[in-house]
Amino acid sequence: MTSLRALPVAPKALPLVGHLIPLLRNPLEFLNSLPPHGDLVRIQLGPVPLVMICDPELTRQALVDDRVFDKGGPIFDRVREVVGNDGLASCPYSAHRRLRRLAQPAFHPARFPGYAKAMSTCIEDATGSWRAGQVLDVPTEMMTITSRITAATLFSGALPPGELGPVLHDVKTFFDGFYQRMFMVPPLDRLPTPGNRAHVRARTRLRDAFDQIIARRRIEGVDHDDLLSALIAAHDPEDDSRGMTDAEISDTVVTFFLAGTETTAALLAWALDLLARHPGIARRLHAEVDEVLGGARATHADLPRLELTHRVITETLRLRPPGWIFTRAVTADTRLGGHLLPAGSTVVYSPYLIHHRPDLYDEPETFDPDRWDPKRPQPPRHALLPFASGARKCIGDTFGMTEAVLALATITARWRLAHLPGQRQVRPALGLALRPRRLQMQVKPRIAVKEGKIVKAA
Ligand code: HEM
Incomplete structure (x- = not known):
């Protein structure tokens, strides 16, 4: 079997x-x-070679063959430090199918009206407290909204308000510096630097908080109609009706928190930034939300009519995919695109790279939600993968989309978020998710119009 030396090397x-x-x-x-x-292009992480997959079809092939292209490599080594080996997003192929079967009922379509209700309430609470003229730190504000939604839909009221704040703070500490830590080889990642110490403390506290909630729920034995109740009640029909162990539930809860909170917050922050830079699209979006919502908050029943809102979110996922880079460990000698990859090598795939290929998208750097108008020729299949594909595809894709569409519609129905004077292009902060590094925006009131009449002034 060949070594990776035969592959072209990035300059x-x-x-x-x-x-x-x-x-x-x-x-x-x-x-x-x-x-x-x-x-396929070889890149070097110090002495360690990684294989970057640059082609959409090869990316699809690797994602579909998750036995050979298994979870592993620097990103998942770091994720496993927090989530453990039993987390749905980071567990190996050998454990995945059973865990996925157990977690899937929590995302059954019948549960979505209930989740959407909790989402709408959290969004209303947060955006209803904004005041005209207020300056928001947008990524932080969006993170507050999405983590409250995750907490509300995961374990409804189980986390008293006094405990929610520290948990959210620990989630943020976990994300801070994640990307840099990915490149820290042991023992650098164990040095007692303030960053490393804060990271370790945050992940210990997070686990303790979630373990306590799970233990309380087990004792109570009541169905709260939330994600945690669904996980506790889950039984695997293919495995003698065995349910999840406490350790598996705990890892899954931490996974949902980590996989679902920052991604959706980053998506919303980018969407607000892009709308402020494209006033023509913002005007059309305002017209849509005025017509559909008439000044009220968005609910599950409104989703089918929020077509442009969906397209704005989809285009934001293309241009700024929160899940922007992932690694896989090759578990057996294999072939990909005519190249031989030896067992033990690490491959990398990137939704960001695929979404920005000029041969797949006209003017890939342009924010154009109308490219998702079904009346226009659609980009090739596999050219859009913000939620990945194959068996390891995001289990929370509909959940995240629902949350983002409800939040964007409710925000834009009442408010216009404007950049502060002098705010230039926003640079991304590099973490597990791609999010704006610094984005402050001013809240300006809007007037909602329905059937030609003013129905509500913010
Ligand atoms: C806009 C929001 C979101 C984006 C962009 C996103 C993106 C992704 C991507 C790209 C993956 C595949 C990772 C890989 O290939 O290694 C993934 C997996 C996953 N996501 Fe999401 N996600 C989002 C929201 C959520 C939410 C809300 C939840 C949970 C409530 C969630 C839970 C998960 C889990 C558990 C996996 C692993 C699935 C498996 O391996 O079976 N995600 N997500």
Whole structure:
């Protein structure tokens, strides 16, 4: 079997560090520079080679063959430190199918009206407290909304308000510095730096908080119609009706928190930034939400009519995919796109890279929600993968979309968020999710119009 040496190497590798500097300094530009060099391109993380998949069809093949392209590599090594080996997003292939069967009922369509109700309430509570002229730190505000939604839909009222704040703070600490830690080889990641210590403390406290909630719920034995109740009640029909162990539930709860909170918050923050830069699209969106909502908050029943809102969210997922880069460990010698990959190698796939390929999208850097208008020719299949594909596809895709559409519609029905004078292009902060580094916006009131009449002034 060949070694990875036969693959084209990304340019500008430096001795000892390889491509570490562009990966840390400007990874998005680095990713976009790779496709001209081949469908598979070798990059060096110091001495460690990684194989970047640059082609949409090869990405699909790797995602579908999750036995050979298993969860592993630097991203999942870090995720497993927090989530453990039993987490749905990070567990190996050997454990995955059973866990997925057990978790899937929590996302049954019949549960969505209930989740959407909790989402609408959280969104209303947060946005209803905004005041005209107030300046928001948008990523933080969105993170507050989505983590409250995750807490409300996961374990309804089980977390008293006094305990929710510290949990949310620990979630944020976990995300801060995640991307940088990915590149820290042991023992650097164990040095007692303030960042490493805060990270370890946050993940210990998070686990303790969630373990206590699960223990209380087990004792209570009551169905609260939330995600946690669904996990506790789950039985695997293919496995003698065995349910989830406490450790598996705990890992899954932490996984939902980590996988669902920052991603959706980043998506909303980018959407608000992009709308403020595209006033024509913002005006059309306002017309849609005025017509559909008439100044009220968005509910589950409104979703089918919020067509442009959906397209704005989809286009934001394309342009700024919160899940922007992931790794896989190759578990057996295999072939991908005519290349031989030895067992033990690590491959990387990136929704961001695929979404920005100029041969797949006209003007890929342009924010154009109308490219998702079904009346227009649609981009090729597999060219859009914000939620991945195959058996490891995001279990929370509909949940995240529902949350984002309800939040964006409710926010834009009442408010217009404007950049502060002098706010230039927003740079991304690199974490597990791609989110705006710094984005402050001012809240301006809007007037909602329905059937030509003013129905509500914010
Ligand atoms: C806009 C929001 C979201 C985005 C962009 C997103 C994106 C993704 C992506 C790209 C993956 C695949 C990761 C990989 O290939 O390694 C994934 C997996 C996953 N996501 Fe999401 N996600 C979102 C929201 C959510 C929500 C709300 C939840 C839970 C409530 C969630 C739970 C999960 C889980 C558990 C997995 C692992 C699934 C499996 O391996 O079976 N995600 N997500």
